[in-house]
Amino acid sequence: MAGGAAKTARPDMIVIGGGLIGLSTAVAAARAGMAVTLLEARTCGRHASSASAGGVRSLNRHPSEIAMARAALELWRRAPELFGDHCGYAESSQVRVAEDEAALDGLKARLALSTGLGWNHEKLIERDELYRRVPALAGHCLGALVVEDDGFADPLRAVHAFRRTARSLGVTILENTPVATIERDGAAVAIGTADGTAYRAATAVNCAGAWGAGLAAAVGEPVDVRPVALQMTVTEPVPAFVKPVIGTQGRKLSLKQSEIGTVVIGGGFEGRADLATGDSDLDFEGVTLNLANAVRLFPVLATARVVRTWCGIEGIARDDLPVLGPSATMPGLIHAFGFSGHGFALCPLIGEVVRDLAGGRNHAFDLGPFAPDRFAST
Ligand SMILES: Cc1cc2nc3c(=O)[nH]c(=O)nc-3n(C[C@H](O)[C@H](O)[C@H](O)COP(=O)(O)OP(=O)(O)OC[C@H]3O[C@@H](n4cnc5c(N)ncnc54)[C@H](O)[C@@H]3O)c2cc1C
Structure with missing residues (x-):
């Protein structure tokens, strides 16, 4: 695919998928100074992110997710500062x-x-x-x-605010641009889109929601999602x-x-x-x-x-936990998908987690339970 490319572009990070997880990732990476291109198959927020109920819940989370859910609450409270809009966030028991x-x-x-x-x-x-x-x-x-001190927000309003913020930080957002291939190309990850364009970046992030499993399988990383x-x-x-x-x-x-x-x-x-x-x-x-x-x-x-x-x-x-962490098969690829019905609550935080993974920094959270290769042995 990369060989037949019509043109190339060279951002620092390519985000695949423009739901709230991909948009949050793009915002956090761009704010850290990275050049980011986001490729969305349809339109941003088209799938789970705008259909969501918008519950921001730390109640009854899986033990592995409690720390992230509690930390995300603080970011929702800061939505006006982080995303230029309150996103309809209200604290509620x-x-x-x-x-x-x-x-x-x-x-x-x-x-x-x-x-x-x-x-x-x-x-x-x-x-x-x-x-x-x-x-x-x-x-x-x-x-x-x-x-x-949990809460809820307005999913569609959040999608628009995250998207606006990404654009204001210089993120290139390409809608109606489905990713077809992910390959390793020297020191970069090469992303091929359905129209034959190739993009290369040091880091690519799979934020393709329910479609993330298919992209992971295509790089030899089957997940049970x-x-x-x-x-x-x-x-x-x-x-x-x-x-x-x-x-x-x-x-x-x-x-x-x-x-x-x-x-x-x-x-x-x-x-x-x-x-x-x-x-x-x-x-x-x-x-x-x-x-x-x-x-x-x-x-x-x-x-x-x-x-x-x-x-x-x-x-x-299968275990109701997201697939979140570096790919075990392709250097430079990070997975952040499969949020299993409760990713809205976490979305402002996940961008920061992925940004830190891309920078090779250890984040404050134990990501072991979310490892993409955790399904391999079972
Ligand atoms: C009805 C419903 C209610 C929910 N209620 C809650 C709730 O109350 N609280 C809560 O915390 N969570 C809730 N969730 C879950 C939450 O909404 C999701 O976990 C979260 O929105 C996931 O975001 P995402 O960006 O991973 O996925 P999505 O929003 O689905 O985004 C993935 C994007 O990737 C794009 N894509 C797919 N394949 C490709 C490709 N090949 N190339 C480029 N782009 C691609 C898709 O078009 C899509 O836009 C709910 C979900 C649903 C469906």
């Missing part, structure tokens, strides 16, 4: 509700795990306190695990009934009410994803189950009308 004894035991075990690791951001609240905070809950709930179309629903505005972002232990549900009264409902129900076309289809049985879960928890929603359902394609790893 996240509440994970237990609907029965087994769920409550699960939350207690979770709290023991996180406090045993030295974290103190999660706390268990009992039934009375839960109903004081969320009086609209159905009567059967027993308690909840809470983080007070599958494409999933995660489904969301939003209702018409209803009178205010819930302030925190709500999740449940043992049932698929996440829910929050916006300032204008609409209720955004998700929780991991899957539609159908087609990687070849980039299209996705809803599974209406899943939508129905998702809404039933919401009404079971909040009977007030029984008469709310749905105004829109959608899904977005996300890469989900």
Whole structure:
């Protein structure tokens, strides 16, 4: 591919994929003085990043992700300074509700795990306190695990702010430019696009979301990341009934009410994803189950009308952890994809992590659990 190239360009870093992870990477690298070219197959934010529910959650994260999730919160608070816009970020408690004894035991075990690791951001609240905070809950709930200083942001607003910031820092953003090949070329990584253009850089970063696994496989690095179309629903505005972002232990549900009264409902129900076309289809049985879960928890929603359902394609790893770190097969290539349904919360931080990896610096985080080659032996 590189041989038939129409022209070449020579940035310091090429970012593949213009979702929030790729845009965050481009921003952090450009701010550190690197010349960055970002190649996006469609338009920036076209897939998981704009479909996202926008939850910024450190509650109930995998132990390997807690440090990054807590650090990312600080960057969301600084969004106006870092991305020129508040990105709709608002601090809000996240509440994970237990609907029965087994769920409550699960939350207690979770709290023991996180406090045993030295974290103190999660706390268990009992039934009375839960109903004081969320009086609209159905009567059967027993308690909840809470983080007070989590939050949420506006995904589309974040995409636009990250993109604007990247451009203002001199990043070249090329949309409708799918990457077709990644090859090693002397001291550089050579990236070939579908139109026959070749780009060379010391560093290339695979931020291709659900498509990242295909690019990794093409450089001899198979990962266990599958494409999933995660489904969301939003209702018409209803009178205010819930302030925190709500999740449940043992049932698929996440829910929050916006300032204008609409209720955004998700929780991991899957539609159908087609990687070849980039299209996705809803599974209406899943939508129905998702809404039933919401009404079971909040009977007030029984008469709310749905105004829109959608899904977005996300890469989900077998262990629900991102693929984040240097390629084991190709020097100069860094992977940052497969954020497994919870990468929005981390995105402002991931750019900084990748920037440091590209500079050969050790970052403050243990990236071992995210190593691209972790699937090789199993
Ligand atoms: C419905 C839904 C709800 C979610 N809710 C939350 C939430 O509440 N909280 C949370 O933390 N996370 C949430 N997530 C997850 C979060 O949105 C994602 O983890 C995050 O947006 C991933 O960003 P990304 O940049 O890796 O992927 P994407 O946004 O998918 O970006 C990848 C980009 O790569 C491009 N690309 C692919 N192949 C190529 C190629 N060959 N060449 C060039 N470009 C290519 C694609 O076009 C795409 O734009 C949700 C996800 C979905 C789908």
